[in-house]
Amino acid sequence: MAYLELDSLTKAFGHTLAVDHFSLNVERGEFVSLLGPSGCGKTTTLQMIAGFEEPTSGTIHLNGRDLSGVPARERGLGIVFQTYALFPHMTVSENVSFGLEMRSIRRRERKARIARALDLVHLSPFASRYPRQLSGGQRQRVALARALVIEPELLLLDEPLSNLDAKLREEMQLELRRIQQEAGVTTLLVTHDQNEAMALSDRIAVMQAGHLVQEAAPFEAYENPSNVFASTFLGKSNSIECRIENGAIVTTAGVRLDCPAGAAHTGAALAALRPERISFVDPGEAILSGTVTERVFLGDQWLFKIDTPIGELLVTRRNAGRSEPDTGSTVHLAWQAEHLRILATGDAA
Amino acid sequence: MNPFLLSAPALVLFAIMMVVPLVMTFILSFNSFGFYTGIEMTLGLHNYIDVLTDSYFYEIFGRTFAIALATTIICAIIGTPQAYFLTRMRPFWRSVMVLVTLGPLLISVVVRTLGWAILLGNNGVINNALMGLGLTNSPFRMMYTSGGIVVALVHVMVPFMVLAVWAALQRQDPATQSAAESLGAKPWTVFRRVVLPQAMPGVLSGSLIVFSLSASAFATPSLIGGRRVKVVATTVYDEFLNTLNWPLGAAIAVILLVAVLVIMISWNRIVERRFAGVFQ
Amino acid sequence: MKNGRFATVCTILFAIFMLAPIVVVIAVSFTPEGYLEFPPSGISLRWYRAILDNPDFIDAFIMSLKLGLVSATIATVLTVPAALAIGRGSFRGREALQALFLSPLTVPTVVLGISFLRFLSMLGANGTFIGLALCHAVIIIPFVLRLVLASVIGMDPSIEKAAVSLGAKPGTVFRRVTLPAITPGVVGGFVLAFITSFDELTVSIFIVNPSTTTLPVRLFSHIAQTTDPLVASVSTIAILFTVAVMLFVDRLYGLDRLLIGEGKR
Numbered sequence A: 001m002a003y004l005e006l007d008s009l010t011k012a013f014g015h016t017l018a019v020d021h022f023s024l025n026v027e028r029g030e031f032v033s034l035l036g037p038s039g040c041g042k043t044t045t046l047q048m049i050a051g052f053e054e055p056t057s058g059t060i061h062l063n064g065r066d067l068s069g070v071p072a073r074e075r076g077l078g079i080v081f082q083t084y085a086l087f088p089h090m091t092v093s094e095n096v097s098f099g100l101e102m103r104s105i106r107r108r109e110r111k112a113r114i115a116r117a118l119d120l121v122h123l124s125p126f127a128s129r130y131p132r133q134l135s136g137g138q139r140q141r142v143a144l145a146r147a148l149v150i151e152p153e154l155l156l157l158d159e160p161l162s163n164l165d166a167k168l169r170e171e172m173q174l175e176l177r178r179i180q181q182e183a184g185v186t187t188l189l190v191t192h193d194q195n196e197a198m199a200l201s202d203r204i205a206v207m208q209a210g211h212l213v214q215e216a217a218p219f220e221a222y223e224n225p226s227n228v229f230a231s232t233f234l235g236k237s238n239s240i241e242c243r244i245e246n247g248a249i250v251t252t253a254g255v256r257l258d259c260p261a262g263a264a265h266t267g268a269a270l271a272a273l274r275p276e277r278i279s280f281v282d283p284g285e286a287i288l289s290g291t292v293t294e295r296v297f298l299g300d301q302w303l304f305k306i307d308t309p310i311g312e313l314l315v316t317r318r319n320a321g322r323s324e325p326d327t328g329s330t331v332h333l334a335w336q337a338e339h340l341r342i343l344a345t346g347d348a349a
Numbered sequence B: 001m002n003p004f005l006l007s008a009p010a011l012v013l014f015a016i017m018m019v020v021p022l023v024m025t026f027i028l029s030f031n032s033f034g035f036y037t038g039i040e041m042t043l044g045l046h047n048y049i050d051v052l053t054d055s056y057f058y059e060i061f062g063r064t065f066a067i068a069l070a071t072t073i074i075c076a077i078i079g080t081p082q083a084y085f086l087t088r089m090r091p092f093w094r095s096v097m098v099l100v101t102l103g104p105l106l107i108s109v110v111v112r113t114l115g116w117a118i119l120l121g122n123n124g125v126i127n128n129a130l131m132g133l134g135l136t137n138s139p140f141r142m143m144y145t146s147g148g149i150v151v152a153l154v155h156v157m158v159p160f161m162v163l164a165v166w167a168a169l170q171r172q173d174p175a176t177q178s179a180a181e182s183l184g185a186k187p188w189t190v191f192r193r194v195v196l197p198q199a200m201p202g203v204l205s206g207s208l209i210v211f212s213l214s215a216s217a218f219a220t221p222s223l224i225g226g227r228r229v230k231v232v233a234t235t236v237y238d239e240f241l242n243t244l245n246w247p248l249g250a251a252i253a254v255i256l257l258v259a260v261l262v263i264m265i266s267w268n269r270i271v272e273r274r275f276a277g278v279f280q
Numbered sequence C: 001m002k003n004g005r006f007a008t009v010c011t012i013l014f015a016i017f018m019l020a021p022i023v024v025v026i027a028v029s030f031t032p033e034g035y036l037e038f039p040p041s042g043i044s045l046r047w048y049r050a051i052l053d054n055p056d057f058i059d060a061f062i063m064s065l066k067l068g069l070v071s072a073t074i075a076t077v078l079t080v081p082a083a084l085a086i087g088r089g090s091f092r093g094r095e096a097l098q099a100l101f102l103s104p105l106t107v108p109t110v111v112l113g114i115s116f117l118r119f120l121s122m123l124g125a126n127g128t129f130i131g132l133a134l135c136h137a138v139i140i141i142p143f144v145l146r147l148v149l150a151s152v153i154g155m156d157p158s159i160e161k162a163a164v165s166l167g168a169k170p171g172t173v174f175r176r177v178t179l180p181a182i183t184p185g186v187v188g189g190f191v192l193a194f195i196t197s198f199d200e201l202t203v204s205i206f207i208v209n210p211s212t213t214t215l216p217v218r219l220f221s222h223i224a225q226t227t228d229p230l231v232a233s234v235s236t237i238a239i240l241f242t243v244a245v246m247l248f249v250d251r252l253y254g255l256d257r258l259l260i261g262e263g264k265r
Helices: A042-051 A092-102 A107-120 A136-148 A166-183 A194-200 A218-223 A228-231 B005-028 B046-054 B057-086 B091-106 B109-120 B125-132 B145-168 B173-182 B187-215 B219-225 B232-241 B246-274 C005-028 C045-050 C055-088 C094-105 C109-123 C129-156 C157-167 C169-197 C214-223 C229-252 C255-260
Strands: A004-013 A014-025 A031-035 A055-060 A076-080 A155-158 A185-190 A203-208 A211-216 A238-245 A248-251 A254-256 A267-273 A290-298 A300-308 A311-318 A328-335 A339-345 B030-033 B038-040
Touching: A014 A031, A014 A042, A014 A055, A014 A211, A014 A228, A031 A042, A031 A194, A042 A155, A042 C169, A055 A107, A076 A136, A076 B173, A092 A107, A092 A211, A092 A290, A107 A136, A107 A166, A136 A166, A155 A166, A155 B030, A155 B173, A166 A194, A166 C055, A185 C055, A185 C109, A194 C214, A203 A218, A211 A218, A228 A267, A228 A339, A228 B145, A238 A311, A238 C214, A300 A328, A311 B038, B005 B246, B005 C055, B005 C109, B005 C129, B030 B232, B046 B246, B057 B091, B057 B145, B057 B187, B057 B246, B057 C005, B091 B145, B091 B187, B091 C005, B091 C229, B109 B125, B109 B145, B109 B219, B109 C214, B109 C229, B109 C255, B145 B187, B145 B219, B173 B187, B187 B246, B219 B232, B219 C214, B232 C109, B246 C109, C005 C229, C045 C055, C045 C229, C055 C094, C055 C129, C055 C169, C055 C214, C055 C229, C094 C129, C129 C169, C157 C169, C169 C229, C169 C255
Parallel strands: A031 A185, A031 A203, A076 A155, A155 A185
Antiparallel strands: A004 A014, A004 A055, A203 A211, A238 A248, A238 A267, A248 A254, A267 A339, A290 A300, A290 A328, A300 A311, B030 B038
């Protein structure tokens, strides 16, 4: 049995299924992300694990213990809320102390554990400040210390970085990973931010409309998306509508492309191709030619929209300081066949 | 446009209709009164000396502030949890309870007090029920008592308390309650250690409103207390419309005004000092 | 979030406490007897017919209605420009101005009552309708100010700039943009002011004369002398009138916003 086991967890609000037979296993010490757009059911799942929502059906087991009917206060989980939910009338150390007091831990041990927790998140000098006297990143760390100090069996992070600005968010990603590994706590992160999920987790569970669509390590999930949703939600992707005939790809526009080896699929399909896998080549080596319709400079890279015989393609190129084709110019495109991912569509034969 | 020009019409009204009358009342309180001569335009402190040396008036002021204090405390005890429950209700029931709580504010105090007179009388609803259930043989006297006034005043004032506490609670992040719960706090602990401290500014400002309104209430003490249980406001009324000793009535009114203002200002000071550091 | 059983019981008890006096008044008004009895031994409209034999009460009702409309109109017309000035400006004296206009809430009503009495009787205007209306205007201005101020502060200040940038003249900006944006507060303020004036007792009792007696004063003097079911039937009509105004406001503006008075939603 896995450390945390969600077994066909379902939550209905009236007639809508927010979470639909969702199953997931998390091993001890693992960092797993629930990734999906807003409304996909990831927050409801977290609320059910935390004990704030009662599942309509399905079970949650943590460390062999069935959590059904266990009130939130007896689950012993550490939770970092999206708003941090710090107690505004308590100082940093009083906030961290609260959970220990609920466990009737004696003053001396409490002091030692608060000091250790604040040290872990590098906030020792701020112990007697009130939350409103702290910056966003510091508040976040207080929330983390408060959740970790009770030595939770499971740490739940609910969009913990979404209230921070972009630069701080990147810093806190590294910080969060360090703290999680130092504390060695099993962690479940809920986020809509694919970069965050990829940077932090050992495994990603992609959710869509209450279902689990893919569960894999970040690299694996990015390279081998299990369906169209996963391929477009994790990074950018070109989806080419096509049919697979006799080991070759025929696009709806009638263009034949080489199929990656080992694609056993036949019939209607989508070929997914990452924009960074397409390169500009000499006319002789080109698979396709097209016209640049839009060009956007993004600092470290360029983004092109190119009109081709198989439809509009997105291409990204690392900014290496060279001059790039302008809008209206003709470019010649090539890629390696193994970078195409053949995804089944609903009406696959 | 110049803000004072925009406010000018209202300013003129206030200058003529409020500032001048209040100043005139203040002056009136130094005049003297003769039974045959009426108001005499002398200036002296005799009215204040009369009030401040007469145990009769001490009793009235003491009773007034005791009633106001009791009303305030009861309103805080009832109103604070009620405001908290309000924040936790489903939207439909919340609307219903907001209407039940605040709707009576829109009905005349005279009408509401009439209701309490019917409920509290010796032959009233409550006594008949108590005797019908055999809980008591002779009726509890509630009409014409300070206790009866407090009950009716609590009814009039508790909406202000609920409103003030509710406003404070709406400023708090509801996730703080979930956070406390996830850290192992039982419902009562969540209320005492997380909700109540955050509601405290609302409780204190609500207390201030309730106290000052109760200390100067007229209709309720007058109808429930009758002639026997006098408070400051009813005493002022009697001096003006029955004994016709306006200067003495004005002096009592000025003392009431000053007392209420002093209590309000010092209360605000205390509250500001206590909570300055904690909330935005 | 959900309340537990304890909270539900408390809430029900609280609701009973809040509604009991009102329900009792309404119930008692239907008694066929000549005294206040609860529960009434039967249902009769005797005391509603009795109102028709007491034109005093009808006159007082009409007087309160007229007074409420006139004083609420005066208060609203004077307060809207002041609220616009206070709500948007940051000028010296802004706080003082606001404190002044809210001060009738702080000064004990009985003190205001005797002051108005002293002032009006010196002018020989005691008991006149216009004197009464101006006094009521003073005491209801705080209610209008609070609601109008809330909608002025809640208004996005850039919408006026947007109108100017699109070529609107100052008068047009006010008429087409500012006024519609604060209308909910103005209407709410007017209604709250009307109801407050309609229910006002403590000031009125000092400054009415027999020809300008308002309904609350009439009721108060009647109850102080004798408590027959007539006061209950008149009170019930006053309650129904208030409920009708409230329903009207709810349709127009949302009762919650009027009651909470801070324009939060």
